[in-house]
Amino acid sequence: MRLKDLGERALLAKLAPxxxxxxxxxxxxDDAGGVWAxxxxxxxxxxxxLYREVALRGMGPFEVGFRGVAATASDLLVKMGRPLGFTLGLFLPEDLEEGFVLELVRGAAEAAKRLGAFLLGGDxxxxxxVALTVAGYAWAEAPLPxxxxxxxxxxxxxxxxxxxxAAIWAHYQGVDLKAFPQIREAAFYPLPRLGLLALAGLPRGSLDSSDGLAETLWQLSETGVRVEVEAxxxxxxxxxxxxxEAQALEWVLYGGEEFEAVLAVPPEREGELWARAQAVGLPLFRAGRVLEGEGVYFQGRPVARKGYDHFRP
Amino acid sequence: MRLKDLGERALLAKLAPxxxxxxxxxxxxDDAGGVWAxxxxxxxxxxxxLYREVALRGMGPFEVGFRGVAATASDLLVKMGRPLGFTLGLFLPEDLEEGFVLELVRGAAEAAKRLGAFLLGGDxxxxxxVALTVAGYAWAEAPLPxxxxxxxxxxxxxxxxxxxxAAIWAHYQGVDLKAFPQIREAAFYPLPRLGLLALAGLPRGSLDSSDGLAETLWQLSETGVRVEVEAxxxxxxxxxxxxxEAQALEWVLYGGEEFEAVLAVPPEREGELWARAQAVGLPLFRAGRVLEGEGVYFQGRPVARKGYDHFRP
Known part of the structure; x- marks a missing residue:
């Protein structure tokens, strides 16, 4: 079967084991792999x-390099892994200016630095x-599935x-984001949160959200539960x-590229969760609950699964 | 300056720090980066x-996946790092058959397994x-620069x-390698050598040879020495x-894709080196000596530097 008929999710499910x-x-x-040592x-x-797939209007190589490390780091952090270093695998047209490549790597180095980590070379x-493959490694005392x-x-x-x-929508609509600095910042410099590590031991499980919140919640439901979103x-x-509001909700559920974490938290640990998040300045939002059953629901209605598929965009 | 004017080596020198x-x-x-922990x-x-750049006649996706892990593992092993795991970053045309991708990943898994390591997912x-980016990590008690x-x-x-x-030459000449099983095996399944780890503590330094032995020796000479090849x-x-013999020497000096190690060894450790190599069945060849000065010489004559450059092939 060809990849565009099989689809990315089915392919990854076959490759993962x-x-x-x-x-x-x-x-x-899971969001990251690993070994015990x-x-x-x-x-x-x-x-x-691919560079052209993630570079929104106004983003340059610095931002795309930053975004590359951020995406990989998010998967590590959400597993409670402390990132140590990253490498960059670059495919580059021979006519490209060296200044472009230097900015790309400087952006990657900046993201690594803000995470207390390093760039460790590349290829x-x-x-x-222009295509980038970022690799990163981290250590975790208690990795969170x-x-x-x-x-x-x-x-x-x-x-x-x-x-x-919202930023992706603005890109395709040609809307300027000058008046929306937080939207611009979220899309241009989506730094994952080291503060997640302060929550160690509290969540039951966690997922990185990068293909959209709805897709992420569907992946959670596939572990064998019903996800009930209340807010x-x-x-x-x-x-x-x-x-x-309908469009805003669409962006929340299907936007993607958040590099934020979704957590499942036992109710008895909720107080401690808030206390520790507050101590490190980590924004938290209680979105709902997990029930027996299957599927994803928002205020009682089913949430459609519309994840991005690289082989049938 | 454009990459094809700058050249790959100069670009990497600017990016590395x-x-x-x-x-x-x-x-x-160096061949690999790292942190202390x-x-x-x-x-x-x-x-x-790129798949098409490394797939010789008769190699399929299995061999190319194998080669991908082998290349990365070689850089880790030659630094005295014990490989733990690898990931694959894949760019794939949407019309590709899933069987092709599965074979690619099975080949990568086979190489990892033979090195006592694992595949830890990918993207x-x-x-x-078809383009592959393999990442791998390893631990080393005394990494060798x-x-x-x-x-x-x-x-x-x-x-x-x-x-x-020889295998690369045979590929371009359309020469069948059936009568040359060791040449075919070297090109199709270039497994790096875990036995290198048995030499820990003996070599002064080491380099992975993948762009050809001459280029590797030039990189060694750039550390501030003269390399005198005697045999x-x-x-x-x-x-x-x-x-x-001239063509055979050309292949030895400029073939590339060996994924073998070049070592500098203090003379007083030579006996122990041979003993340990023999104990683990590691082939060793004494090729010459390191002197004060600069450059690379073979039996007194300068060795031309003709390394492969991705941006001006």
Whole structure:
């Protein structure tokens, strides 16, 4: 079967178990993979993308390099992994200016630095268009899988919900984001949150949201639960840019590129969760709860699954 | 300046220090990067390539996946790093058959398994042609930099010298390799050598040879020494395929894709080196010595530097 008929999700499900260790700290297909060594989980993650697919209007190579490290780091952090370093695998047209490449790598270095980590080299190859593959590794004492039990509370971490979707919409509509600095910042510099590590031991499970919140919640429901969303974060600037609440909700559910965390939290740990998040300045939003059953619902109505598929866009 | 004018080596020299840690276990630009953690060096390496550039006649996706992990693992092993796991970043045309991708990943998993390591997931994206970026990590108690002191002996590890160059020549000449199983094996399944780890503590420095032995020796000489090659390994099957010794030497010096190690060894450790190599079945070849000065010489004559450059092939 050809990839465009199979689809990306089905392909990844077939690839994930190949060569994966049996006693790994996280199951195959989770946000990151890893091995145990000296009693600590060492996580490894790779994320690749085409420059033209992620460079919104106003973003340059610096922002795209920054975004590359951010995307990989998010998968590591949401597993409670502390990022140590990153490498860049670059495909570059031979006619490209060196200044472009230097800015790309400077942006990646800046994101790594803000996460207390480093760039550890990379590799360059000629290619017909600019493509990046970022790899990153991290260590985690207690890595957190994609997991939720009925009765858990559903939490969203961070403040980029809807904002990245709004920025992607503005890009395609040719709308200037000067008057919307938080939307611009969310899309241009989506730094994952080191503060997540302060929550260690509290959540039951966690997922990185990068293909859109709806897709992320569907992935959570596939672990064998029903996800009941009661409320979604609608920020004033997102509402101001949207033509009504329906569009703002669309951005929150289907925007993507958030690089934020979705948590399942046992109710008895809720107080401690708020206390620790507040101590490190981590934005939290209680979005709903996890029940027995299946599927994803928002205020009682089913949430459509419309994830992005690279092989049938 | 455009990349094709700047050249790959000059570009990599500018990129290597960006974001690199100050107190790293290996200097920027070495075969792998890394950080110290808990008294151990954690190494990270990325290597990317286009499928069509490495798939010789008779190689399929399995062999190319195998080659991908082998290339990255070689850089880790030659730094005395024990590989733990690898990820694959894949760019794939949407019309590609899923069976092709599965074979690619199975080949990568097989190489990882033979190295006592694992595949830890990956990422897929649409692309105009098949491109792979392999990332791998390893731990090393005493990572070995690119380094040599005057007086050191020059050693070549392994038995792929000249064979991979011969296979690449045979590919472009349309010559069948059925009668040359060791040449075919060297090019199709260039497994790096775990046995290198048995040499820990003996070599002064080491380099991975993948762009050709001459280029590798030039990189060694750039650390501030003169490399004096006295002899090169000329295997009977390589000589049998070559039109004379000159062509065989050309393959040894400029073949590339060996994924073998070049070592600088203090003379007083030579006996122990041979003993340990023999104990683990590691092929060794004493190729010459390191002197004060600069440049690379073979039996007194300068060795031309003709490394492969992705941006001006």
């Amino acid at each position: 190949l060569g994966y260790p049996e006693a790994a700290p996280l199951p195959p297909g 000296e009693g600590v989980a060492w996580l490894l993650k790779t994320d690749g993308f 360059t190859n000629a290619g017909v268009e 994609r997991r939720a039990f009925p009765g858990d509370l559903l939490y969203l971490v961070g403040d980029r919900w809807g904002r990245t979707g 979604l974060p609608l920020y004033p600037d997102v509402l101001a840019l949207a033509k009504g | 960006l974001g690199y840690p100050e107190a790293a276990p290996l200097p920027p630009g 808990e008294g151990v060096a954690w190494l990270l390496k990325t290597d990317g390539f 897929t994206n649409a692309g105009v042609e 690119r380094r040599a002191f005057p007086g050191d002996l020059l050693y070549l590890v392994g038995d792929r010298w000249g064979r991979t160059g 090169l390994p000329l295997y009977p099957d390589v000589l049998a395929l070559a039109k004379g």
